[in-house]
Structures are given as C-alpha cells and as structure tokens.
Amino acid sequence: MPTKLIPKELAKRPERLAPGHRLCAGCGASIIVRQILAAIDEPVVMSCATGCLEVATTIYPYTAWRMPWIHNAFENSASTMAGIEAAYRSMVRQGKIPEQNVKFLAFGGDGGTYDIGIQALSGAVERGHQFLYVCYDNGAYMNTGIQRSSATPFGAHTTTSPAGKVIPGKQQFRKDLTAIMAAHGIPYVAQAAPSQWRDLMQKTRKAVNCGGPAFMNVLSSCNRGWRHGTDETIEITQLAVDTCYWPLYEVENGEWRLTYKPKEKRPVEEWLKRQGRFRHLFRPENRHLIDELQAEVDRRWERLLRLCGEA
Amino acid sequence: MTTGRIAKELSPASGVLMQGDEACAEGAIAAGCRFFAGYPITPATEIAEALARRLPQVGGKFIQMEDEIASIAAVIGASVGGAKAMTATSGPGFSLMQENIGYAAMAEIPCVIVDVQRLGPSTGRPTSPSQGDVMQARWGTHGDHPIIVLAPSSVRETFDLTVQAFNFSERYRTPVILLMDEVIGHMRERVILPDPNTIERVERASTTVPPEWYKPFENFPADVPPLVPFGEGYRYHITGLHHDERGYPTARLDEIQPWLERIFRKIESSLSDILLYNKDGIEDAETLVIAYGAAARSARHAVELARERGRKVGFLKLKTLWPFAEEVVEHAAARLHHVVVPEMNLGQLALEVERVVGRHKVRRVNRADGEMIQPAEILAAIEDWELAR
Numbered sequence: 001m002p003t004k005l006i007p008k009e010l011a012k013r014p015e016r017l018a019p020g021h022r023l024c025a026g027c028g029a030s031i032i033v034r035q036i037l038a039a040i041d042e043p044v045v046m047s048c049a050t051g052c053l054e055v056a057t058t059i060y061p062y063t064a065w066r067m068p069w070i071h072n073a074f075e076n077s078a079s080t081m082a083g084i085e086a087a088y089r090s091m092v093r094q095g096k097i098p099e100q101n102v103k104f105l106a107f108g109g110d111g112g113t114y115d116i117g118i119q120a121l122s123g124a125v126e127r128g129h130q131f132l133y134v135c136y137d138n139g140a141y142m143n144t145g146i147q148r149s150s151a152t153p154f155g156a157h158t159t160t161s162p163a164g165k166v167i168p169g170k171q172q173f174r175k176d177l178t179a180i181m182a183a184h185g186i187p188y189v190a191q192a193a194p195s196q197w198r199d200l201m202q203k204t205r206k207a208v209n210c211g212g213p214a215f216m217n218v219l220s221s222c223n224r225g226w227r228h229g230t231d232e233t234i235e236i237t238q239l240a241v242d243t244c245y246w247p248l249y250e251v252e253n254g255e256w257r258l259t260y261k262p263k264e265k266r267p268v269e270e271w272l273k274r275q276g277r278f279r280h281l282f283r284p285e286n287r288h289l290i291d292e293l294q295a296e297v298d299r300r301w302e303r304l305l306r307l308c309g310e311a
Numbered sequence: 312m313t314t315g316r317i318a319k320e321l322s323p324a325s326g327v328l329m330q331g332d333e334a335c336a337e338g339a340i341a342a343g344c345r346f347f348a349g350y351p352i353t354p355a356t357e358i359a360e361a362l363a364r365r366l367p368q369v370g371g372k373f374i375q376m377e378d379e380i381a382s383i384a385a386v387i388g389a390s391v392g393g394a395k396a397m398t399a400t401s402g403p404g405f406s407l408m409q410e411n412i413g414y415a416a417m418a419e420i421p422c423v424i425v426d427v428q429r430l431g432p433s434t435g436r437p438t439s440p441s442q443g444d445v446m447q448a449r450w451g452t453h454g455d456h457p458i459i460v461l462a463p464s465s466v467r468e469t470f471d472l473t474v475q476a477f478n479f480s481e482r483y484r485t486p487v488i489l490l491m492d493e494v495i496g497h498m499r500e501r502v503i504l505p506d507p508n509t510i511e512r513v514e515r516a517s518t519t520v521p522p523e524w525y526k527p528f529e530n531f532p533a534d535v536p537p538l539v540p541f542g543e544g545y546r547y548h549i550t551g552l553h554h555d556e557r558g559y560p561t562a563r564l565d566e567i568q569p570w571l572e573r574i575f576r577k578i579e580s581s582l583s584d585i586l587l588y589n590k591d592g593i594e595d596a597e598t599l600v601i602a603y604g605a606a607a608r609s610a611r612h613a614v615e616l617a618r619e620r621g622r623k624v625g626f627l628k629l630k631t632l633w634p635f636a637e638e639v640v641e642h643a644a645a646r647l648h649h650v651v652v653p654e655m656n657l658g659q660l661a662l663e664v665e666r667v668v669g670r671h672k673v674r675r676v677n678r679a680d681g682e683m684i685q686p687a688e689i690l691a692a693i694e695d696w697e698l699a700r
Contacts, residue, residue: 050434071434073403073434074378075378111351114377115350115377115378116350116377118377141351144353145351145356145360147360147375148375159356159360159363160359160360160363160373160375161363161375162363162364164364164367166367
C-alpha cells in the first residue's frame with residue numbers, strides 16, 4: 001500500500017533530502033524536492049544538473065542526499081539518467097542485479113532544462129527512457145547571480161535583461177516548455193507548484209508509475225531573484241497559480257486536464273506587485289507592459305481551457 | 312613598475328575602481344566590439360552583465376544564448392555579418408565552444424573568445440582560479456590550426472589586451488582567445504583607462520574588386536585575404552569543409568595543405584607584431600623567471616624579494632602565450648643555467664619552455680589547488696637553484 005498523502009502519515013517518513021543543506025531560507029527548490037521524494041515509496045536514484053539545488057546540497061564535505069545521487073555538468077542531467085536507467089534495466093534483464101522497481105529522477109533548473117539541457121531532455125524522452133524529469137523553474141539563472149533564461153517572465157529585471165531607461169527588462173515571453181514536452185507524446189507531462197502540495201505529490205505518483213518517460217515543470221520561487229520576503233514563498237507561488245500565470249494541469253496519454261481551476265482568476269498584476277523584479281513595470285510609462293503580459297497570460301489560459309475541454 | 316609609479320598613475324582623483332571582467336567589457340567597447348553573445352558562467356558572468364548594459368548604450372547588440380555552443384556560433388555569424396564580435400566563458404563553456412573555434416580558424420572568421428579560467432577539469436571549483444586551460448586554448452579543437460592567445464595579469468592589462476585581441480583578430484582574420492583567470496577577472500584595481508581617441512583600432516580589410524572577382528580565401532596579394540560582410544552584394548561561400556580560394560569545398564591535394572600552410576604563415580610571419588611580453592633585468596641575470604596571468608603577480612614580487620637579497624634575477628612576463636615566444640625565451644635564457652616557471656596548473660607552458668631551453672634548466676613551481684602561488688614559493692625555487700650552484 002502506498003503511503004497515504006496526508007500530513008500525519010507523510011511526517012512519519014524519513015526525509016530523503018537531509019536537513020542542513022545550504023539552500024536559502026524560503027527557497028522553493030528544497031520544498032519541491034521534499035514533496036516529490038515524500039510521494040515516492042520506492043527506492044530513488046537521482047541526477048542533478050548544475051544549479052543551486054546541486055551546489056547548495058553538496059557543500060564540501062557533505063551531501064544532503066540520502067540516495068544514490070550524481071551531478072553532471074549543466075546540459076547533461078537527462079542524458080546521464082538515460083544511461084543509468086538503460087544500464088539498470090539491462091543488468092536486471094541479465095539477472096545481475098535484483099529488480100527493485102527503482103525510480104529514476106533527473107532534476108534541472110530552468111537554465112539547465114529550458115535552455116542548455118533541452119536537447120538532452122528531448123532526446124531522452126523520445127527514446128522512451130522510463131524516468132521522471134523535474135524542472136524546478138525559478139525563471140532565471142539564480143546560481144550565477146540572476147541572469148535571464150527562456151523561462152524568465154516578460155518584463156522581469158535580471159542582470160542580463162536589466163530594466164533601464166530604454167529597455168524595461170526582459171523583452172520576450174516565457175517559452176512554454178510544458179507544452180513542448182507534451183508535444184513529444186510521452187505518457188505523462190504535468191505542470192505543478194509547491195503551494196498545491198497534494199496536487200504535486202499526486203502528479204509525482206502518476207509520473208513515476210506511468211511506465212515511460214515523464215516530465216514535470218514545477219514553479220520554484222527564488223526570493224533572491226524574485227525579490228520578496230523569505231516567508232512569502234508559498235503565498236506568492238499560489239498567486240502565480242491564481243492569476244493563471246502558472247496553471248496547474250496534466251497531460252496523461254495525450255489527454256489534457258486542468259487539475260486546479262481558481263474560483264476567481266485574479267489579475268496578473270497582483271502577482272507582479274509582490275516582487276521586486278517587476279517594480280519598474282509600475283512606473284506610469286511602463287503600464288502598457290503589464291497590459292501586454294496580462295493579454296499573453298489570458299491568451300495562454302484560454303488555449304489551455306480549450307485543450308482541457310473546459311472552454 | 313614600482314609602487315611609487317603605481318600610486319602616481321592611479322591617483323584617486325582620476326582613477327576608477329574596476330574588476331578585470333569589467334575592464335574586459337570596457338576594452339571590448341573601446342576596441343569597437345558591437346556584438347556579444349554569451350551564457351552565464353562563473354567567473355565570467357560579469358563580462359556578460361556589463362555588456363548587457365553597455366552595448367545597447369553604444370548601439371551594439373547583446374544576446375544571451377541558450378548555451379555556449381550557440382554563443383560562439385552566433386558570434387561567428389555576427390562577424391560574418393560585419394560586426395566585431397565577442398563571447399566570454401569559463402572552462403566548461405570553453406570546452407563546449409571548441410568545435411566552433413576550429414570552425415572560425417578554418418573559415419578565417421575574426422572573433423574574440425574570452426576564457427576566464429577556473430579550477431578544472433569538469434565543474435571543478437567554479438570560484439577558484441587556475442591556469443589549467445593553457446594547452447586547451449592552443450589545441451582544444453581538433454586538427455592543425457593556428458591560434459593567438461593573450462593572457463593579462465592586471466585589470467588595466469585586461470583592458471589593453473582585450474583591445475589587442477580584437478585588433479589581432481581583425482588584422483589576421485583569426486579567432487583570438489583572451490585567457491584570463493579568476494584572480495584577474497574578479498580582482499578590483501584602481502585603473503586609469505586610456506583616452507578613447509588614443510586607442511589604436513584595427514578595422515577589417517575590405518576589397519575594391521567587383522563582386523564577381525572577389526575570392527574570400529585567396530593568398531594574394533597577402534596571406535590575409537579581405538573579408539567582405541554578408542549583405543554588401545558579394546555572393547560567396549563559407550564552410551567548415553576544406554575549401555578553395557573561392558570558398559567551395561575541395562579535395563584537391565594542391566589546395567588543402569597549401570591553404571593550411573597559409574593560415575599558419577599569416578600568424579608566424581607576423582610574430583614581431585603578435586608576441587607581447589615584458590622583459591625586466593634580463594641582461595645581467597643569473598636566474599630567469601617566466602610567468603603570465605595571475606602567477607606573474609606573485610612572480611614579480613618574488614623577483615623583487617630575491618633582488619633585495621642581492622640575487623640577479625631576470626623576469627620575463629609573457630602576455631602572448633600562443634604562438635609561444637620561443638625565440639624570445641631562447642634568447643633570454645641562453646646564458647643562464649636556471650629558469651623558474653611558476654604556473655597555477657601542473658605544468659603546461661613549462662613544457663614549451665623546457666622544449667626551448669632544455670629540461671635540465673627548468674624548475675617548475677606548480678599549484679593546482681585553487682589558490683594563488685605565494686611569492687615565497689617562487690622565491691624558494693629561485694634560491695634553491697642559487698644554493699645548489
């Protein structure tokens with residue numbers, strides 16, 4: 001029997017990400033990792049791309065990972081896990097190691113997934129490796145000090161999309177990676193957020209038991225880059241969900257399904273105004289940028305509703 | 312340079328406090344660089360950050376790419392489009408760029424690649440300095456090819472050598488690598504930047520021949536043929552395949568090796584222009600110290616300490632690492648029994664020094680643990696020789 005997804009039961013389980021790691025207070029990544037690992041009863045093998053999660057959990061001479069864990073350079077998380085998964089199944093087939101229903105997890109941030117790692121990820125899921133790739137998407141290269149990525153929201157200030165007098169922050173909308181992964185036609189793709197923990201954990205269970213490649217894109221607040229208080233992580237993450245900037249849905253064997261529909265869709269401005277990276281958008285001359293972002297959020301939300309049969 | 316001169320030149324009234332990475336960005340702007348494509352990586356990110364702000368101010372273009380392969384490919388494209396173009400990275404990204412560095416050498420595309428060295432191999436220690444990419448900068452891409460590699464040892468020198476890197480790349484139609492290290496990249500020094508009007512800027516040679524006569528890879532009248540930007544009405548062909556003087560793929564034996572020899576010759580026949588170095592106290596020296604980059608700072612101090620103790624020590628600081636200044640080294644070390652080569656690696660440029668002056672003469676001082684070499688370590692190597700004599 002799988003562990004019931006209720007806090008009392010989950011709290012009894014040993015943590016597989018040990019305390020004492022050096023991720024920042026209020027970091028979304030560690031919350032996401034703990035929720036995902038708590039949802040999996042089976043043994044787990046994990047790879048991490050270069051990034052905050054990798055660096056801050058493995059400060060010399062310690063590791064926070066209570067499982068076999070491998071870091072490979074930025075672009076290689078999916079490919080490395082593809083090799084591990086393929087070798088494991090071969091070894092099991094040859095009778096050299098026992099079948100233990102090991103779950104293979106690959107983690108990367110948005111830089112390591114949307115940008116430099118997308119080729120490796122696309123190849124690994126196309127070949128059908130049975131593993132779950134999780135992108136913890138904090139919308140910039142936070143580990144090197146907040147540079148834009150293709151996941152950075154439109155209008156956001158980063159050090160390589162600085163908000164100046166002429167160019168007011170990032171000029172492009174976020175790449176829709178979740179839809180790109182769904183277009184691979186793999187058994188399971190989902191978008192999730194740690195503010196909806198039960199939803200994230202249920203999706204994790206479906207993902208690791210789908211019998212093929214699975215992908216989850218999880219919104220991960222970075223208070224250093226987003227510029228908000230360390231105690232506001234979950235609240236601001238939920239605002240991204242309730243403004244429909246970050247809708248929660250899954251694509252299971254090609255079927256799109258909304259897993260959470262806000263009772264009342266809130267204006268994206270409510271999410272923006274809580275974060276320092278968007279502060280310049282609230283100057284009168286930049287007002288139209290908020291309208292542009294709202295229009296794009298609306299367009300994507302309407303499309304999603306149609307895909308999910310909700311429109 | 313003595314301390315007194317430094318203090319005078321860099322008076323607080325007129326100097327600016329800046330990082331080596333920032334000086335590199337400013338040097339690029341001063342050299343006429345108007346295109347940068349790059350990808351975040353410690354300890355080179357500050358170059359991208361500075362150019363993200365500065366390039367739009369001067370009408371240039373900054374693009375953050377999806378990885379380092381894309382970064383250098385975009386730089387090559389921008390150069391073919393006529394812009395002076397640069398990218399900046401560190402070890403792991405430099406490794407990813409190698410294929411395209413070979414392409415730039417093959418297609419003779421001017422471009423500047425900055426590698427701010429960190430401790431490797433692999434992810435290594437991203438915030439620790441190293442000089443471990445010296446051989447990679449020379450031979451990182453496959454196949455025979457010439458390359459120019461410059462290594463600054465101060466913030467001001469970073470500015471100057473960045474300008475020089477662009478000038479060499481445009482003058483010789485070749486990729487040029489600026490091999491910095493984490494110490495130089497992140498160190499802040501007060502510097503006085505030169506008046507922009509006094510800076511020599513080399514512009515790419517153009518052609519006066521009509522489009523139908525233009526041969527982009529011809530070895531006449533000089534070994535460096537002019538490169539006309541795409542879009543000016545000259546239709547021609549660029550490829551990474553071996554090609555003839557028009558740029559079309561060739562398998563002719565009388566074209567392949569002669570072409571290869573020409574691209575080597577265009578560098579080797581201009582060594583007096585390309586080889587940059589500082590000599591100090593070499594004439595009456597009994598021991599010579601050869602250093603570059605961050606290690607040259609420790610070496611300079613060690614040389615001064617040794618001289619205070621009455622020892623005759625010469626100092627050769629190499630700013631051009633490749634092509635290797637073999638005649639300069641050979642001449643400087645000719646009368647000497649001892650050459651000390653401190654490097655923040657396990658001995659890379661020392662291999663060249665040993666090749667030129669003989670292995671028995673060379674004493675290596677190496678550290679590859681992410682720390683700078685201490686002057687005392689170099690001093691000990693100098694004195695060890697002296698005592699053994």
